[in-house]
Amino acid sequence: MIRVENVWKSFDEQPVLKDISLTFERGKTNLIIGKSGSGKNVLMKCLVGLLEADRGRIVYGDLDFSAMGYRQRRVIRKELGMLFQGAALFDSMSVTDNVMFPLSMFTTMSRKEKEMRAAFCLERVNLHGADHLQPSELSGGMKKRVAIARAISISPKYLFCDEPNSGLDPPTAILIDKLISEITEEFNITTVVNTHDMNSVMEIGDKVVYIYLGELWWVGSRHEILHTGNKELNDFVYATELMRTLKK
Amino acid sequence: MLHTLILIAKLIRESALFALTSIVANKLRTVLTLLGITIGIFAIISVFSVVDSLERQIRESISALGDNVVYIKKWPWTFDTDLQWWQYANRPSPRLRELEEVQRRTGSVEAAAFLASTRRRVEYLTTSVESVSIAGVSADYDQVRNFSLHSGRYFSQTESSAGRNAIILGYDLAENLFPNTDPIGRSVKLFGHNMTVIGVFEKEGLGGFGDTHDDSAVIPIQTLAQFINVDQDRYGPFIMAKPHPGITNAELIDDLTGVMRSIRRLPPVAENNFSLNETSLLTEGFDELFAIITLAGWIIGGFSILVGGFGIANIMFVSVRERTSIIGIQKALGAKNYFILWQFLFEAVLLSLIGGIVGLLLVFGGTAIVVSVFEIDFLLSASNILLGVNVSIVIGLVAGFLPSWSASRMDPVVAIRSTA
């Protein structure tokens, strides 16, 4: 579980996050949604320690992450899987080497052990047989899968995904979303996904967090989101003709 | 502790992989930068190889002359006294008779020999070689001058003292006169007489002082004396004296000076009318020359290497900038600072090393060509290879340090901004 308590963050006197308090539970896929520029990425970077919150606390389990130094945080960083936007694979390394990278950094596993673990993770994302390919030989969806395999290679307790299905066609996007959701339940991971795709919300949103201009505007499940009277949230949810038609 | 070391070793290997792929991906840029290092290493190591080879050859030919042998001659090898050239010219040459006196009266001389030479035609059947250098040597020549025989033997005591018609041929001369036959026991014609070939010298190659036996022939001095007056100036007569073991050159020279002065009955006020030349002094001039050539090699090579080093530093800065987001992702996925540092440092060293090795290969190719074209013994020694490799590694480390350091210190937030 991750607890966010009264987090504030400003850039050049300009507040980007305003008093955010939240919890993300284990085994659940938590979605952070909001318009472009609302502060989703800033919140996510604060969560993983790539940015420091100006005020407030971030607590992993019962460890106060905010109070820790860089070295102490390594204990927690070992349990964080990260899925970067656009996969961000190392182009110079094979699929297997990409998946093994966090293992080399965080563990003292032998090469054999790492290879076995990588094979397991690739199998889990349905990419068996792709292990010796180079990233340039993969489709966008496959790259995303490799990135997921890399993120879960260290058996993380927490998984952060930045717009995991951006740039994918709708069926592939859904497949990736589903994969993340399945893995979350299967390995009992606390997953936080940053997205502005309503399809993702409807498919996998166990808990949906709506950020509006840096404020926590609304929290609920994907079932509740369609029936809220909140104007700003409705503007976001029913931004497309498709959703408006569906509503009728 | 061991655990940490193993991890570091693993990380370096991971870094190396990263580095290698990046070098391969930027071939052209890599090649251009490496040119400086290649030229620098080529300049330094080839100069070193030339100096080494020359030094070795000179040392070898001096030891062939006998490195502690003193040559009693009319002319000095180096003009360091304040005599005028005509004063030297008026000196008498050493005579054959003086050799016996030197042998008899000196205490420090173990062996001494007299040598005079001229040029004549040598014939075998219908083959002949013009203007062959013919040296007449006294019996103990073999104890003073180092040489080995390809076949046959040296003159016997009787052949020497009785002036028999025996001849020892230089290797190349023997090849020319006897292309298909074994010369030993055959007769060649010299001074209109038949001389029996009793030996052939081993091939000596290009000596440092052009005194190789290869194209010449040697006969007993008493034989030569039957055809020419060996004491005459024009035959360049001289005496070689080699000291007993343990006698220093200074002692030998003292002894020889005293004996020669008394043989020639010089009054105390008179200058020496002979020169005592030491082979060991010959190297001194060369030492200085080599020091200058070596310095020149370092300076020329050093400039190229400096340029190459800046090139590598530049490439590395570019490379760090290009890979900003990769560094960020690596850091986010757990890479520690030293992993990043090693990665770039290793890349810089690898670059420099590739440049250096290409330079060494060029030197190697060059030596192979020189050896085959000029037939001189010239090689790229292991210690010079090691020097080239070490210089390259050091350049890589020095040039790569700053860029690598800046990469390792990069703020992951900045690094990752473009990606996350």
Ligand SMILES: Nc1ncnc2c1ncn2[C@@H]1O[C@H](COP(=O)(O)OP(=O)(O)OP(=O)(O)O)[C@@H](O)[C@H]1O
């Ligand atoms: N390092 C930074 N320095 C200064 N301003 C920043 C920095 N990071 C983010 N911001 C600002 O904070 C605001 C929120 O940015 P953020 O990246 O969180 O948006 P987002 O919700 O992820 O948008 P999108 O959906 O387009 O990715 C933006 O106005 C952005 O300019």
Ligand SMILES: [Mg+2]
């Ligand atoms: Mg964003």
